[in-house]
Amino acid sequence: MENTIERYIAAVVLQLPENERAEVAKELRSNIYDMLSDRPNDAEIEKVLRSMGSPTKLAEQYRQNPRYLISPQVYDEYIRLLKLLVPIVGIITVIVGAVSGVFETLQQSGPQVGRVLQVMFQSGIQSGVSGVMQTLVWTTIGFVIAERTGAFNRKKKEDWKVEDLPPLTTEKLIPISDPVAEIIGTMVFSAFLILGSTNQFAAVFTKTGPVNIAVPIxxxxxxxxxxxxxxxxxxxxxxxxxxxxxxxxxxxxxxxxxxxxxxxxxxxxxxxxxxxxxxxxxxxxxxxxxxxxxxxxxxxxxxxxxxxxxxxxxxxxxxxxxxxxxxxxxxxxxxxxxxxxxxxxxx
The missing domain is CATH 1.20.58 (Methane Monooxygenase Hydroxylase; Chain G, domain 1)
Structure with missing residues (x-):
């Protein structure tokens, strides 16, 4: 059972804030080895780890700031879902709001670049903030209702197995900001190209004369x-x-x-x-x-x-x-x- 103890410790501390991980890992490692003999076999290691309980439950005991609106059993899944939904919904609603604001302005007042850019940013920000707030509210309400009505199939702490421990890794977690920034950059760049290809920026290239003639890019x-x-x-x-x-x-x-x-x-x-x-x-x-x-x-x-x-x-x-x-x-x-x-x- 290679590296089982380190895998168990990693499974616990990765659920804690970064500033708490080193101290908890040191304390947990010391406690585990105190309960083992000098030359423990696989069966002894597994028995000790099972006696300590599931990594998720143990991590909650070490956590300095307990959370109760969403219970510890589902809190990590709740945060995981928010980290997935909030950036995606925010980006989509920003783009949708900006594009809809641009088209509405073009229909009302024609291709005035200053006015179009102002409405684009204003509509995009308003739509994005509204989308993010609604995502936060409805995701939280959904989790609270589902938990209170017993919709979640919670596992007992005895259900976990030593074999289910994740492998050790030296890699750092991918920062949330990296994929979110890439999505935003791609969507904004694509939106500008689409607007340009559909002649929404025609005011930048016009032939002057008796009348202004829009020039497609x-x-x-x-x-x-x-x-x-x-x-x-x-x-x-x-x-x-x-x-x-x-x-x-x-x-x-x-x-x-x-x-x-x-x-x-x-x-x-x-x-x-x-x-x-x-x-x-x-x-x-x-x-x-x-x-x-x-x-x-x-x-x-x-x-x-x-x-x-x-x-x-x-x-x-x-x-x-x-x-x-x-x-x-x-x-x-x-x-x-x-x-x-x-x-x-x-x-």
Whole structure:
């Protein structure tokens, strides 16, 4: 029963705040070895650990700030669900609120960039705050009702088994901020591209004359590929990062979805960038009326000579995606704690 004691200690302290873990681990390790003989066998170790009870129950006894609105038996699942739902609901409601506010403003007052941006941020923040608050309230109410009515099938402390202890690992938990920031960045970037491809930012590119003529940024053919690719990319990013929020470590499914997200996104962007008619002919004509320096990107767009730029960007995307996939595999390989490390820590 290799490393059983350390696995038990880890299962207890990982449920405690970080500032309490070291002290509790030291005390718990001392208590366990005091109850064992000098050369304990597997059966003796298992007997001692079972006598101490399940790691979840023991962790609650060590916790300095007990919690009672949601009982200790389900509190960790409650927090786990909130950490999953709050960022996702918040992001979605922010995007929905911002987009709906933009479309409403465009219908009422036309494409006024200042007004559109103001309403976009205002509507997005209001919608996001409302979504997060409702998620907190209804999740809490749901847990309280379910627990009070006995809907949760609580396990007795005798139900746990030594064999169920999680393996030891040297990896740190994935910070919640990382996947949340990636989801927000992807959705905001995709929302701006979709708005731009549907001519919602047409006021930035207009031909002046007797009347203002809106100039589309992207060609119709490119938009037909761009929008589905953005939707697929957002869905994959949300799934991959939701797994990170839920598991908080590099499990097999987190690694699988992260690799799929990086690989598919890279292939879609390379496919999009390899298309020659990315920008609309109207935009190219508008840019040709201006004088641009030879190093300006708009100069290359106006001449239509963007092949080298598109190739460089594609190579950068492939390199970055490859590095990210290698990083995922490296993080996964660190999950199993080497025996030499454990022996060194115990010594």
């Amino acid at each position: 992207f060609s119709d053919e490119f938009v037909r590929y761009l929008i589905p690719a953005l939707i697929i990319g957002v869905v994959l990013t949300v799934i991959a990062n939701a797994m990170k929020v839920f598991d908080r470590c590099w499990t097999n499914r987190v690694c699988l979805w992260s690799i799929i997200d990086n690989a598919v996104s890279a292939m879609m962007w390379v496919f999009l960038l390899m298309r020659e008619n990315i920008f609309s002919s109207e935009l190219v004509e508008l840019l040709q009326e201006q004088t641009w320096s030879s190093g300006d990107v708009l100069h290359y767009i106006s001449t239509g000579n963007t092949a080298s730029i598109r190739l460089i960007i594609s190579l950068v995307i492939v390199v970055i995606s490859t590095i990210q996939i290698i990083s995922v595999l490296y993080n996964r390989s660190k999950r199993d704690l080497p025996n030499s490390y454990i022996n060194r820590e115990q010594a």
